Amino acid sequence: MAVSTTAFNEGRTPQRGRPRDASRDEALRQAALEVMAEVGYRALTMDAVAARARAGKATIYRRWESKLDLVIDTCTQLATQNLAAPDTGSLAGDLREFLSSFAAFLSGPIGKAAQALVGELPHEPELATAFRETFLISQRDVLRGILDRAADRGELRADAPRGMAVEIAGAALIYRLMLTGDPLDEPFVEKVVEQVLLPLVHAQSGPRGDAD
Numbered sequence: 001m002a003v004s005t006t007a008f009n010e011g012r013t014p015q016r017g018r019p020r021d022a023s024r025d026e027a028l029r030q031a032a033l034e035v036m037a038e039v040g041y042r043a044l045t046m047d048a049v050a051a052r053a054r055a056g057k058a059t060i061y062r063r064w065e066s067k068l069d070l071v072i073d074t075c076t077q078l079a080t081q082n083l084a085a086p087d088t089g090s091l092a093g094d095l096r097e098f099l100s101s102f103a104a105f106l107s108g109p110i111g112k113a114a115q116a117l118v119g120e121l122p123h124e125p126e127l128a129t130a131f132r133e134t135f136l137i138s139q140r141d142v143l144r145g146i147l148d149r150a151a152d153r154g155e156l157r158a159d160a161p162r163g164m165a166v167e168i169a170g171a172a173l174i175y176r177l178m179l180t181g182d183p184l185d186e187p188f189v190e191k192v193v194e195q196v197l198l199p200l201v202h203a204q205s206g207p208r209g210d211a212d
Contacts, residue, residue: 028053028060029074032067037112041071041120041127071117072130078110085142091150091202095193098142099169103184106177115178140166147201160201169197 031053036044044067050057064070083105086097106114121128143166150156172192176182 024055024059025063026077028055028063028070029077031055032070032074033110033113036071036116037109040116041067041124044071046070068127068130071127072134075117075131076134078135080138083138083142085145087149089153091146091153091155092193092198094146094150095169095197096189098146099173099189099192100186102139103173103189106173107184111177118174118178139170143169150201155203156201157203160203162201165197165201168200172196 028049032044032049035048035052039048046057046060046067049067049070050060053060060070064073084101086094086101088094088097105111117127117131121131144162147156147160147162147165151160156162169192173184176184176188182188
């Protein structure tokens with residue numbers, strides 16, 4: 001069944017029947033995340049989500065027509081709720097704050113669900129497209145906004161490879177999460193910011209005064 005990602009990007013999901021209870025929606029999304037973290041996307045079923053949330057399947061189907069709809073909507077909500085854009089007044093501060101919060105986000109229960117989900121993307125084209133158009137684009141947009149504000153403040157080199165910096169920032173965390181299993185802790189975030197991202201794009205060379 002084809003899914004329109006536009007509706008999800010605008011914060012809408014298929015609605016039928018009585019008005020939606022937002023708190024119930026959140027409980028169902030959380031249940032979906034927990035089940036997906038345990039069994040993966042392919043083995044995720046509406047029955048399992050209903051059992052985890054202590055809800056009837058009809059309650060879920062009134063909100064989402066399929067597990068694909070449910071997972072896409074959950075990704076959209078995660079991006080909206082957890083990817084706040086910091087504005088500390090410095091490039092180093094913004095990068096640190098964003099990557100620290102993103103690392104904490106991925107290190108929690110959601111991280112396991114993310115691993116299960118990302119592992120399925122090559123085999124689920126609709127899910128891959130929707131994931132890119134919701135969660136991934138939201139993460140990139142925050143980082144691009146950080147770099148754009150830094151450019152306005154004169155902190156970026158004129159030839160700074162902004163697209164590459166965005167890719168590296170996300171890839172560094174995902175690599176640890178998915179492959180090495182090493183902790184996404186503050187020392188790691190500090191190294192990514194100080195040894196990789198700032199040297200790549202910063203307008204100054206040598207010690208910086210904005211690294212508080």
